[in-house]
Amino acid sequence: MVMHMTKPSIDRRVARTRATLHQTLMSLILKQGYEAITIRDICDAANVGRSTFYAHYTSKEDLMRSGIENLRQVLLDRQRDALATPGDRSHRSLGFSLTLFEHARDHIDLHRGLVGGGTVALGIIRQILSDVVRDEIAATGDKKSSDAIPRELVVQYVVGAYMAVLTWWLDRGAKPPPTEVDRMFRRLATDGVLPHLAEGGSP
Amino acid sequence: MVMHMTKPSIDRRVARTRATLHQTLMSLILKQGYEAITIRDICDAANVGRSTFYAHYTSKEDLMRSGIENLRQVLLDRQRDALATPGDRSHRSLGFSLTLFEHARDHIDLHRGLVGGGTVALGIIRQILSDVVRDEIAATGDKKSSDAIPRELVVQYVVGAYMAVLTWWLDRGAKPPPTEVDRMFRRLATDGVLPHLAEGGSP
DNA sequence: GCACAATTGGACAAGGTGTACGTTAATGGG
DNA sequence: CCCATTAACGTACACCTTGTCCAATTGTGC
Incomplete structure (x- = not known):
């Protein structure tokens, strides 16, 4: 109000x-x-x-925190827009991925500072990403975890893997375009890592 | 001895x-x-x-570092033993997972301290784990990345996801037994996360 | 233009850091 | 068992950062 x-x-x-x-x-x-x-x-x-x-x-951490909170709004707005648009991106699982990679490409120095921003920054970013992924999972499908994998574990798994890929990408100067690294992350997440470990497929 | x-x-x-x-x-x-x-x-x-x-x-970080280097030897030894044993664990992809969960269970306080050990500890642990996973990938199969996913990206993806699962497990008191959390991690890594997001399978 | 808010620079105490050094106590080889 | 060696102690020191206060100055908005 x-x-x-x-x-x-x-x-x-x-x-x-x-x-x-x-x-x-x-x-x-x-x-x-x-x-x-x-x-x-x-x-x-x-x-x-x-x-x-x-x-x-009040402190260095406070300054860092405040900077990240600005980022949170940007990301939530972008995600809201993406979900509102009936385009190809909205109903795709892991839809946050491309959005984030594009944002990182547009603000490379900011993101590089963030991933190098110590425990505070990484913790907050992990928190923000967890919220986004949790919401997306809840929105994408209301199927409860098929067997016995807690939903929160899936969230943490995805977030941890994503942040690792993002860091890897940023550390290498963000050379591949966002669409490509997004495709690679999505493939690893959906198809699993086995095809990229051994030929054998499923043992 | x-x-x-x-x-x-x-x-x-x-x-x-x-x-x-x-x-x-x-x-x-x-x-x-x-x-x-x-x-x-x-x-x-x-x-x-x-x-x-x-x-x-020379510093707090130095003390932390030294403690982790002790851990590195323990882990490498355990992995070497596991690889030398022709048991069920050796030729299984992601074989490091169960070994590490068991070690964490046996030294819960140590591991809880490590994952809460700030940027230094997490960085070193990530390094150690990356080396382990990289070796395991090289040993499991010599197939080059099928399409265009760099091997190092796969390594970082796996390590990031694993550390997230490990942290999640430790933060909850390591309640489920190592075998179970290992099974969950392996399922997510090999089958992908889609079955746990939506019913749809592949769109 | 004027009242008000923000910025400045200095001063201050409290506390952590690294280093130096003389003293005390434990260790292990002879 | 004894003694030279070596680690541990604790005190002192100079240096730096932190957080807070305040009077003086400068920039804003109305």
Whole structure:
């Protein structure tokens, strides 16, 4: 109801400060790694008073968290749009995959910073992805786990595998186009890994 | 059985100190989480002088690293034994899975500490697991990736998925027996996740 | 233009880090 | 059993980061 809460004409200074801090954090992560960064480093590199930092965030983790929360909205919106569109992508299982790869391609530096963003970032991203996948599973089919595999285990399995593929892709400069790496991930997830391990097929 | 190579009469004091530090680190991880631990905390809890700590390790990460390297040997030995035995486990794809689940069951606190051991521990474990899986893939079959999926991507996919399942299992107290969670992981990996998403099978 | 909010820079205490060194105590070879 | 060796101790030190406070300055929005 009260839409005026988040944006009742935000002071340009705070917007500028926060944006600068986010950008600086990401670039510093790429330069020296997340753990090695101090709040001093961020403020120095961003030309922002240290007092100002504490006026906006309580810690390095808080800054990182805030940056990721922005991302969450973007992803949820994109997924909502994709689900609303009766196109080919909506009713495809693992539909989140291509959407995410495309978003990563459009913001490579951001995503590279995120996957290198230490325990905090990876934990939050895992959380966000888990929510997305859980929703998608619930929407795609209401069949309960056929045998005895808990649904949450399937979610964690998919998320873990996906984040590994995403990291692999980003670490190699995101060379293959999103459509291709998406196809590879989907194949591994749906057909299983056996065809890519041994010729034998099913023993 | 007494490997005289690596231990040409190690002073009992250093053995005791190092073991105590490792144990203390693990217990502290379970209590307050890896990131929140200071070297002071470790020394106080272990009743070890802070100077002594620096006589053995250079940092918290160094201590963690050293503990994991011990684990690497244990795992490699176990895998070597498993491969040498012509039993049912050796020529099964993803054969590392059950071995690891069993080892985790036998050292639950250790493994819980490791998966909660921050970026350092997770990175090293991922490295170790990648090596194991890579070797296993190379040994299981020498078929090159059928279509266009790089072998290293398959490795990362499997490792990411496995670590997610292992974490899920440990976080729930490792209730299901290793054989069962191993069966679930193998099913997801070989049959794919589709049977557990929707009834439709292949669209 | 003016009131107000944001930013700044400095100062401060508290606490962690690494290193150095003299002292104490345990170890293991002779 | 004794003693040289070596580890462990603890204290002290300089350095850095953190988080908080405040007065002064600068930029915004109305």
